[in-house]
Every structure is written in C-alpha cells, then in structure tokens.
Amino acid sequence: MDLTTVWFLLIAVLFTGYFILEGFDFGVGALLPVLGRDDRERRVMINTIGPVWDGNEVWLITAGGAMFAAFPEWYATLFSGFYLPLLLILLALIIRGVAFEYRHKRPEPTWKRRWDTAITIGSITPAILWGIAFANILRGVPLDADHEYTGGLLDLLHPYALLGGLTTAALFLTHGALFTALKTTGDIRHRATTLATRLGTAAALLTIPFLTWTLTIRTSPLATALAATATLTLLAALAATHARREGWAFTGTATTIALTVATLFAALFPNVLPSTTDPAGTLTTTNAASTPYTLEIMTWVAAIFTPVVLAYQGWTYWVFRRRIGTHHIPTH
C-alpha cells in the first residue's frame, strides 16, 4: 500500500480514536447540568472522566500533528479555512480543561456553578462544531487553484453541515450518558440509562439521514457498507440501552461513532479536501502529502509507539475501572 494511503488511514484512525474517547467525555461534560442534580452528583460525573479526559484530548493533538507532518497542504488549508469554527473549538477546550482542574479548588457554590457552566459549554460546543467541520470536509469547500480557501464563515454553515453538527452532538451525548451509566452507581446510573434511551432515539433520527445524505454527496461501495453497518450498530445500541445492558450499549455507540467517521473517510478517499469551485484546488492524498522520506520516518515512529500508547492508555482504563457513587466522593 502506498504510504500516502497508510497515512490517510492513520489519520482516520486517530480521529476515530479521538471521537470515541473524547466523545464520551464531551457527553459527560455536556450532560453535567442534566444528570447531576447536586454538587455531589456532578462531582461523581466529573470523576468518571477525571483520570482520562486529558489523555483523550491528546488524540486530537496527535491527529493535528500527524496531519501537519503527513499532509501539510491539508493541514494548512483546513486550519486557515475553518478559522472561526476552530477558534471556537480551541476556546471551548481551554475553558473546559481548566474548569475540570479548578472547579473543586474553592468551596463557594458560585465558583463551582461558573466552572460547571464552562464545562457544559466547553463540551457541547466542540461536540457540534466537529460535526460541522467534518461535514464540510466531506462535501468540500470553495478552494482556488493554490488550495486557498476562498469562502467565508457562512459557506461552512449549510444544512448538511448543520445536520452533521447535530449528529455528532447527539451521538456524543448518548455515548456520554451511557458512559455515565456504565461508571456510576445509584440514582445517577438509572437516570443516565433512561436519558440514554431518549438521546439514542434522537441520535438515530439524526445519524441515519446524515449518513444517507453523505452517500448522496460522495460515495463508494465501502462507504455504503460502513454506513449501513453504522445504522445497524446504532439500532443495536438502542436496543441494548433499552434492555439496560450498559456495557453492550456503550460498545454499540463506540462502534457507531467509529463507523460514522470511517464512512466519512471512506467516502472522501482519495480526496482529503475537495474543492467546490476550482477543481484544480481539490486536495488529495497525493497532492497534499509530504515526501516519501518523511512519511517513511513517520511510519516507523507510529509503528513503534502506537502500540505502547494503546497499552498504557488501556491500562489506565483498567486501573480506574470501578464504578463511582456519591459515597465515594470525599467531603473536602
């Protein structure tokens, strides 16, 4: 396989990992005011993701770095073209990350309430904006022959992209509710499962039309197969949620997120950012890529370190596998 294809796949894998992992911590953060009825319950929720959210976010940093190294043209065009949405994502991630660390540092309820708001806004904003961004990548954006973005902010906010934003938000909220159900005990666990059923229904009502619409814009036999499987796993996740099988349901949403991202990348290939105006502007795995030498070095580094990273991240989830309830939260 061509190294450019390998790197296209690796970047797809990195974003898939990012959306599965940060997807649930976005969901938990966004549902904080809904599922956490008092400070103690909100602390339970935050602590379910406490040891891992930071490591989850590194998947994004790695995906960004890998894009820069393997497809600099893609990185440059995308990040300068999607300027304002990315700015909002960055601001959201900043206040959210600080909020996790700072909310328990002072006892005043006002202090905690403000950081809770920061967590909620900081979680829901990227959950929506990532969907908008990826829908735009798939559909393509106005690019000139130099691969420069020629559109404005409004060119990014068309109905398909907005549906994409709602889809990722609904998927991540469902995923987060199920993670909460999986990691907590008591009242909060029951409420999370009940909410997951409703959110999952909404997610299905958004994801299925979004995937269908995606296939009408750009498709391949593989993309069609992936989208069909994504639909099935989502329905299976819904059934498992209904049956209160939290583990299976969470596996189901994780698989659905993975397959949805995979559908987008499969439909996109071999393009990485199509141009809707000048066809010469379209970025592909070939014209956006680094030299074979750089890709070769990067492949070696990835081959050696990815298994190591997966092993210790997996171990972290094992170490913190226990469910948490309100009685586990220390008073100070």
Place this chain on the structure above:
Amino acid sequence: MDALDVARWQFGVTTVYHFLFVPLTIGLSVLVAILQTLWHRTGNDRYLTLTKFYGKLFLINFAMGIVTGIVQEFQFGMNWSDYSRFVGDIFGAPLAIEALVAFFLESTFLGLWIFGWDRLPKRIHLATIWAAALGSTFSAYFILAANSWMQNPVGYRINPDTGRAELTDFVAVLTNKVALITFPHTIAGCFLVAGSLIVAVALFHLIRNPHHHDTPTYRFAARFGAWTTLAATAGVLITGDIQGKIMTDVQPMKMAAAEGLYTTETPAAFSVLTIGTLDGSRELYALKIPYLLSFLGTGDPHGTVQGINDLQAQYTAQYGPGSYTPIIPVTYWSFRMMIGFGLAAAAIALWVLWAHRKGRTPTGKWLLRAGLVMPLLPLAANSFGWIFTEMGRQPWIVFGEMLTRDGVSRSVSLTEVLTSFTAFTLVYATLAVIEVRLLIRYAKAGLPDTTHDPTPHDHTDDPDRPLAFAY
C-alpha cells in the same frame, strides 16, 4: 495594521503566555518526583507532605500549560498556513512525534498519578510521576528541535518544482547543534523557575511563622529550592555560553543585534550598556568590556565578531535588497533582561542559603520581599529569552529561507485574526488572574495534613471507601 502584524502579535502573546506555565510544569514535575522518591526511600513523612503540597501547585499550573499548548499547535495552520505549506515536510514530523511520544506519556501518567494514590502500589505510583516528568522533558526536546530548524535549517533541500523545503536527513534535524544546546539551556531555565517557586513558598511560611511545627519541613524546602536554583543557574550559564558561540557561528546577525555591534570588530568588546539612535542604525554611547564579546562569541579573546552593518551589506548581496536587521533595541534589551533577571534569582537563592547557615531560620522583611519576587525573575528571564531568540531571527521565519511576512495565511482576513487575538488575549488574561489567585491561596494554606491520607502503601480493597483524590 494588517493581518500580518496581528498574527505576529498573537504568536508572541500566546507563546510567551504558554511558556509561563511550561517551565514550571517541566521543572516541578521532576522536583515533585524527587520529593516523592525521597519519601519512598526514607519513609519520612516530611517528603510525602512536600510532595502533596508542591504537587497541588504543580497541578494548578499544569492545567494552564496543557490547554494553552493546543493553541500553539493549531496556530501554525490557522495564522501561518503558507509557512506550514513551506515547512510541513520537516516541521510537522517533530510536532507529531511530540504528541505521540511525549504528550500521551505526560497526560496519561499524570492522570494515573493524580488519581492513583490509593489505586496503585507504592512503587508503580512513584513510577507514574517519573513517566509524566519524562514526557514533559521529551516534549521540550521535540519542540525545540522544530524551533531550532527555523533558527538553523539543516537536513533539507528546496524542491525546485514546488519551491518547498523537503526533508533529506531527519537525524540531522534531531541533532541540529542549535537544538542540542537549546534543549539543556531551556531545561535549566525550567529548573530556575521551579526552584524559585519552591523557595518563595517555603520562605513565606518560614518568615511569617517561624515557630510553627512545620518549620523544619519548610527549612528543607527552602534549601532544596535554593540549591536547585543555583544548580540551574550554573546550567543556564554554561549552556548559554556554548549557545552564544553557536549563535555567532550560525546566526551572526542575532549575536550582533544582541550586542548592538554595528561594525565588525577584532577583537570585539562586550557592551554592558549601549544607547543607539532610535532607528537602530548607529550607536551614540557605549560602556564596554574589552575582548569579552570576542571570547563569548568565538572562545578566543582576539576573535572577530561581525557587525550589523557589515552583515546587512552581506545579506543584501546574498538575498537581494531589503532589511535583514532585527529590531535592535528589542534584541539588545531582551538579551540583557534575560541574563539580568536570571542572575537576580540566583543572587536571592544565595541570600536564602546564607540566611539558613548553621541551622538558622531566616528572618527579615527584605528577605521575605525578595523571596516573594523571586519566582517572577526567572519567568521574566525565560520570556525575554524567547523574545530575544525569536525577534533576533527576524525578518526570517526560517533563517535564510523564508521571510516572516511570506509565511502568513493569505486566506485569513484582518477581522478574523483580530477576533482570535482579542479572544485569546481576554481569555488568557482572565485565566491568568484566576490561576495566580489559586496558586497564592493554596501556597498560603500551607502544608497539608497527610497523617490520615491514604498512601499507595495502605492498599485496602473496600469498594465503598472514598476516593483518595477527587475533582
């Protein structure tokens, strides 16, 4: 004002701000790891208390370092997309490796350290803080390798068809002589900050409340921090000296600008103070130490150091008409501020050690004041060091290959850059106030009572026991 100016200001502000937190993260992670190792080896609870106390300050700071770091990575694509296109083949690789090899290690193991006090065996728990510290240090190496390539591009060729820089030798990029010396210099600067913070906090409690039962612990901390600061100062000076020689070799204009040396001199004198014309083309008055600059720049008191005007003429001949001179007052003064602030911190560290001699406990409001100012000095030194190194490279973004003005994003409007600049500055300013207040609050609160805390040693399996650490 155009998008280029704002993009440059944004880069400067976000980078300097980010680098207020990074050195403390790198330095404190290792110092906290050392404290925990001391506890592990001796079983003395004093070290456990200090581990937890400084660990808390470390975490308050760490949160800011990580969130401001994401902006740094995305900023290249957002504001400097033409730069990213030009150097992506080379510059992207260390960034990606930094994330894969360093950030995962740092964030994952820090999560394990924070939440793992009662979940992990003692030895493994100790290993997690060392792994996190190792991750922070690795990340410094890779990002400095990337930056050093901008200072002294190596291991590449320019593709005549695309006009882009292409990697030809990755080992050369990682062993760039600028990177090899910038790395220890920067790390030493990190310990200068971390050591100073430890001193400041300990001194505050010692002088305010000398008869407290925690006094012996604070005495240890103050001396530990002061020795760290002094060792770091030695490291900064030795590496800085070597760095000066390499800089004279690969970026002679930066050395000339650092000194305000307008004409080539053999031997060259070190200027303690130079006052030049406002346009920076001529010196009006200078106080000089003979032979010193030749020695600093070349290792030989009679060596030749090239001057700004001669280099400007040489570059014009080489690269075509234009100004190849950085803003002299900025480089000249930032260079002196870097050295001056760093040495001031070392002087206070010496004073602190003197005040501790023969079992004494320090007193005196002047020492207290100096101690409280102390952490700000290396922070300022670090910031001026970066301002010097980046401004000294101007007008190049990649020395000799790409001008800064050619690296900016063409598709990004002034409004967009202004929006992000304003947004980042406001958010950063707000968070800075919050963080400093929290640091002071927790520093003032003093040593925690760890007698009832679960430690990695008492590993009970009661599933209903409260968490040792919770957000």
